[in-house]
Amino acid sequence: MPGGRLTGQDRQHIAAGLAEGLGYTEIGKRLGRPASTIMREVTRNGGPDDYGADRAHEATRHRARRHKETPPPAPPIPNSGHGRDPQAVQDFTESFTALLVQQGLPRMMARVLTCLHIADSGTLTAADLVQRLRISPASVSHAVTFLEQQGMLRRERTPGERRERYIIDDEIWLRSLLASLQMTDALTAASRRGAEILGAATPAGARFESSAELLLLVSESHRQAIEQWQRSMAARNAGRQS
Numbered sequence: 001m002p003g004g005r006l007t008g009q010d011r012q013h014i015a016a017g018l019a020e021g022l023g024y025t026e027i028g029k030r031l032g033r034p035a036s037t038i039m040r041e042v043t044r045n046g047g048p049d050d051y052g053a054d055r056a057h058e059a060t061r062h063r064a065r066r067h068k069e070t071p072p073p074a075p076p077i078p079n080s081g082h083g084r085d086p087q088a089v090q091d092f093t094e095s096f097t098a099l100l101v102q103q104g105l106p107r108m109m110a111r112v113l114t115c116l117h118i119a120d121s122g123t124l125t126a127a128d129l130v131q132r133l134r135i136s137p138a139s140v141s142h143a144v145t146f147l148e149q150q151g152m153l154r155r156e157r158t159p160g161e162r163r164e165r166y167i168i169d170d171e172i173w174l175r176s177l178l179a180s181l182q183m184t185d186a187l188t189a190a191s192r193r194g195a196e197i198l199g200a201a202t203p204a205g206a207r208f209e210s211s212a213e214l215l216l217l218v219s220e221s222h223r224q225a226i227e228q229w230q231r232s233m234a235a236r237n238a239g240r241q242s
Contacts, residue, residue: 006033006041006060011053014038018048036104082120093118108135112143113152116168123156123167151175170233174226181222188215 006014010031017027024035024042031038042048045056093114100110115132116124124132129140144166147153152175153168194208 006037008053008057011041011056014041014056015051015053018042018051034104040106089118106143106146108139109143109146111135112140113147113168116153116166122169123165125163125165127163129166151179174229177222177226181219184215184219184222188212188219191215 010033013031014027017030024038027033028035028038041056042051045051045059096117097107097110097114100113101107105113111133112129115129116122126137126140126144129135130137133140144153144155148155152172153166156165156167157163158165191208191212195205195212198205198208200206200209
């Protein structure tokens with residue numbers, strides 16, 4: 001079922017798609033899955049040149065059994081001192097993490113990002129993350145490196161201190177949107193070029209022209225939303241300073 005766990009039949013389709021030379025996006029479309037899901041499945045089980053459906057399914061079953069035998073302890077809920085309901089915070093933390101995973105973020109990275117999000121300071125050290133999430137320092141390092149590469153956090157070291165701090169801010173999703181806009185702009189330009197080369201009066205050219213029009217509208221709406229948000233944030237900050 002789309003959105004659920006991959007079945008043995010799903011994995012057979014993935015193997016067949018790889019054998020046909022299809023990309024992750026096309027295989028995902030056939031299964032009604034995000035391309036990121038297909039990519040993680042293949043990468044976790046030998047890569048595109050060594051992926052085997054039966055072997056991948058058995059490996060997944062083995063990992064599931066292992067996790068059931070040694071379930072990870074629930075992460076401690078930090079006491080914020082703001083009178084929040086700890087259980088409500090815990091439930092929201094889990095649901096927000098699940099949402100990020102659903103959007104394609106690897107689970108460990110999603111846990112680290114959520115942990116930073118719910119911290120009022122928006123900043124934690126590696127030791128803080130190890131303690132709160134009960135994961136290894138190596139897992140923290142791997143997750144932080146990934147998130148930093150995606151522009152979702154930054155590192156900072158206070159002069160005179162050895163420990164790094166990992167920081168997110170109010171512009172985390174702004175950076176993500178701007179990166180997405182760059183890709184949309186590139187696709188718009190390529191679609192226009194395709195329409196020009198193929199001829200807008202031909203079926204293929206008309207398809208590219210229609211795509212370019214839609215992508216242009218998406219870019220414009222996103223830019224308007226960003227500008228409106230920036231004006232809103234500037235007014236809010238000015239109000240705080242006055």
